[in-house]
Amino acid sequence: MKKIAMLLVFSVLFISCNPANDKKVLKTANGRINSLLVVMKNSQWQGDLGNELRKILAEPVIALPQPESQFEVSQVPLESFGSMFKATRNVLSVSLGDENSFTVNTNVYASPQKIITIIGKSEEELIDLIVTNNKKIVSEFKTSDLATVQRNILKKYWDPTKIKTFQEQGYSIKIPRNYNFVDDTGDFVWYRYHIDGANSMEIITYSYPIESENDENGNAIVARRDSIGKKYIPGEVKDSHMITEEAFTPHIFEVTLDGKKAFETRGKWEVKGMYMAGPFLSYSVIDKAKNRVVVVEGLTYAPSVNKRDYMFEIEAILKTLKINQ
Structure with a gap:
């Protein structure tokens, strides 16, 4: 019986240490379709930087009888971006840093999830990055949401x-x-x-x-x-x-x-x-x-x-x- 018990222990250890089983399990993303969370300082959201983002994110959808923005937008500062918000389906993170960058990541904290991170050395350079990539910002979130809708309704x-x-x-x-x-x-x-x-x-x-x-x-x-x-x-x-x-x-x-x-x-x-x-x-x-x-x-x-x-x-x-x- 001791030998059998030892074999079971070794089997469990082998399975748990096997890299093939070391796959990260992501929680299910939350948030409605056509909505996104903006992560940035409150002062920036209320200033010129936020105004530039709203021009893009709140642009009305064409050919609808009543005006409707293409995204429902919420905003939180970085210090409030905790575990609950990290599971949001669409996230746009905007901040100051040592270099200018625009990156797109998929399924970071949850699935399905799209996170766009924009970093600029100054607010002026951040605005330039946002304006330069305005179509890509919209396209990335819309394409991701379309795929989600297709998975949900076409089962x-x-x-x-x-x-x-x-x-x-x-x-x-x-x-x-x-x-x-x-x-x-x-x-x-x-x-x-x-x-x-x-x-x-x-x-x-x-x-x-x-x-x-x-x-x-x-x-x-x-x-x-x-x-x-x-x-x-x-x-x-x-x-x-x-x-x-x-x-x-x-x-x-x-x-x-x-x-x-x-x-x-x-x-x-x-x-x-x-x-x-x-x-x-x-x-x-x-x-x-x-x-x-x-x-x-x-x-x-x-x-x-x-x-x-x-x-x-x-x-x-x-x-x-x-x-x-």
Whole structure:
């Protein structure tokens, strides 16, 4: 029995000392999507340095009916950055030091977590670093949050091989199982998630042939989506259907999606002949191999409710697009 006991002791010691088992276990990160914690001196936060950060972090999200900042921001001084705050999902640390540096780290104290650390030899140099890296600051936090949303909402999704349009048209996106089927014609897909009451989030997809330069350069996006709205998305009264809001010009940016040239469009939709409207986001992807444009779009109907996070979830879904080779 003594020999067996000794063998057990040695086995435990071997396992505990084995480098393969010396993996750091991180706590689960806390904090809402599209929120971040700024760690810096109170006096700096209330001065020019803080003002420069707020210009970037509190910039309104475009094409929303009500103004909403792209991040909800909290601030604590370094001496208050204890264990509770260290588990925050998104952290931006700004301080003075002996050298200028801009670093990005992942999963330092918790997971998933993104920490950006900016150090400057003076406040003026700190401001220069912030201005120079303003797009990277936003992109790092947004990309991390998008991945988190995708992990959370896409644990269960509708099987793309069972969706007729995806099979016949040779592309697909991952639609969460809590979105309900509305339409699937072989050319057009429509799924809906009921937020509460009559409020909803909608996912639609379709494609159309490239027939002119306007289709390739993004100049036909509004005309094409309006024709789809007339054909597939009727309103509740006669001759009503979804259109792009005529009083608001959409914002269109050239981006890359699924490795292909695409146009991101952020605008507002309305139902012609009815008092219904809201924001939409679409990606029009140029599929040169099949001489077509593949469109994935999401929109929200939620009057008098903040819609930033709803549209962010839609963005996460749309960016799962895969076009068959």
